[in-house]
Amino acid sequence: MSDLHDLCRFAERPITSKYVDQLNFYLRSGIPATYTIEEAYNYTNDIAAEPTTTTTPLHLICTHVPENATAEELKVVDTMVQTLFEYGAGWCLSDVNNDTPGCILIKRKLNHLNIYTQIVDSGVRAELLLRKVGEFDMEIIEDTDDLDHDRFGEVPELVEEKAEQIEQPKSDEKPDPEESNKSNQQSYLNTKLEYVDNALITKDRKDGVMMAWETDLMRLGCESLFKGSIIEDNEEDSEINILNIGFGMGIIDTMINEKNPTKHYICEAHPDVLAKLKADGWYDKKNVVILEGRWQEQLDKLLSSGEVYFNGIYYDTFSEHYSDMLELFDYVVGLLKPYGVFSFFNGLGADRQVVYEVYKKLSELDLANYGLQCTFTSVEVPKETLQENDKSVWDDVKRSYWSCPVYYHPEARFIDL
Ligand SMILES: C[S@@+](CC[C@H](N)C(=O)[O-])C[C@H]1O[C@@H](n2cnc3c(N)ncnc32)[C@H](O)[C@@H]1O
Structure with a gap:
């Protein structure tokens, strides 16, 4: 001392x-x-x-x-x-x-x-x-x-999102951040996945890709997306188009589809998840369009085609970083109708409360730079997600991606609308 x-x-x-x-x-x-x-x-x-x-x-x-x-x-x-x-x-x-x-x-x-x-x-x-x-x-x-x-220097074990821990080849060379994000993603896309009770996990490491405890958070997300179908004075848009990025267990997509939007786009990159979409009949639904592949490529094509604009866009992927989300904002502002709503699974930094708060402020600032005002609603998360309990949702999962008592549900709209 x-x-x-x-x-x-x-x-x-x-x-x-x-x-x-x-x-x-x-x-x-x-x-x-x-x-x-x-x-x-x-x-x-x-x-x-x-x-x-x-x-x-x-x-x-x-x-x-x-x-x-x-x-x-x-x-x-x-x-x-x-x-x-x-x-x-x-x-x-x-x-x-x-x-x-x-x-x-x-x-x-x-x-x-x-x-x-x-x-x-x-x-x-x-x-x-x-x-x-x-x-x-x-x-x-x-x-x-x-x-x-390491973007956060000394914060140990920082989980930015639902980040998988697939081993990367070691190299002395400084990685190009964009290239290294892509190669992280490629490792994930090459990893076998497994649907088990209440979760989608990676087969070998048992990392949770998606878990049923998030169902209520997905419901909030779905409700936010459809708020973007109201033009003004409670008048509903004649065509309601929704885009969800990341199918996972299909929880939010099931909710979206039950509301019968005009067009329901789903962007999904993982072959095992695409196989599940096929097996469960999503390809046969009349209003559903499946964009097979990474959103980075699929949304670029969609934006260039000018074929559709969305009332709601939801983003919830895996093995991506905040830097990816920043790139996504370019597509969001291009594809969202003027009164549309953008929302996302807000798991940024959620393995440590103070980091979670940093990301909350940061995403608010970054979205504002794109002309989007983001508001957050605080929601208590299920007690079983907190590891101090006897039984937790992480019991059969390698590593938890959540340890905060409150979820900040984001809803972003163009400023002044
Ligand atoms: C957490 S899950 C989504 C869960 C979903 N919100 C639900 O309600 O079940 C993440 C999904 O995003 C997919 N994904 C990951 N990276 C992607 C990318 N770059 N483009 C499209 N899909 C991606 C994963 O394969 C996985 O199916």
Whole structure:
């Protein structure tokens, strides 16, 4: 423990501006904002090894900010956190319990504090910055390997979506992000799938591609899509076209088809899922059009043909990343009718609540850049999805892709409509 770490434990009350002065003094003296307890321990005990966990001053603040802090004290704590971020504190470094500072506040039920919002905002800024660095392939620091390989740096085990864990060949070369996304997808598309009770899973690794616990979330998605069939003054469009990307278990498609839209397009890439669509008679339904293949190719053709525009578009795939979704937005704005609705399975970062909140803000910002205003409805998820229960939906599945108590259901429409 160093003096900087001691300071962040708030041993002395009340917490006054002296804390900020002291913090500024340490940081200006050159102590990094990310200086960890582990590094301090190793330094004191002459240990050369690189520590594997990172308990930073921000972790300590989140652990020790008093529950009974007054409004004045909280203002001081806010300024301390702001100062740490100005000096480069990391929002997603993890401590010995694998907790980020935000996770600690959630565990302490203190995520209503402004310092939690600061952490989430810092996550959004970091993601936007990393994206720019990736876009221009900027070599702004000597070793950018971490930035290239892992968009969220130190967040361990970050699951961005329903991401499968199929082994990739190792290579020393820096991957082109677009190419590496494609090859991830190809591995998934070559993987055998299996429909079991209440789930679609990968045959070998038992990763959940789709699970029945999401049925209520799919219902919300379906309801949102049909909201896009109302033009104005409750007048219904004469032609209602819906596009769903990713068939999976066909849960949302069954709901959509029961509402009998004029045209129901389904885009699906996996051969085993396409076989299921065939076996279950989806190809024979009059209003259904199946787009066989990846949406990246299929929607391009659809957009160029100008044959159809949609009242609702839903996106729920597997083994794709947020960068894919950003590419999808180009097609969404091209294919959506002016009063149409875009929605998606919002599992972005959902294996860690604070990351989930970062993605919520980020997707809202990104959609706004495309002229789409996204609103989120908070919905409680079934208790069986939370692993602290005796019986959970993940019992027979290799790895969970969900561990948040609340689902943020997204609904996006063109701004000003
Ligand atoms: C999570 S499931 C969809 C579940 C669906 N919402 C339901 O209600 O059952 C994801 C589906 O997306 C498909 N998929 C993955 N990547 C795709 C892509 N690039 N284009 C089209 N389909 C894709 C997968 O094969 C899988 O069937």
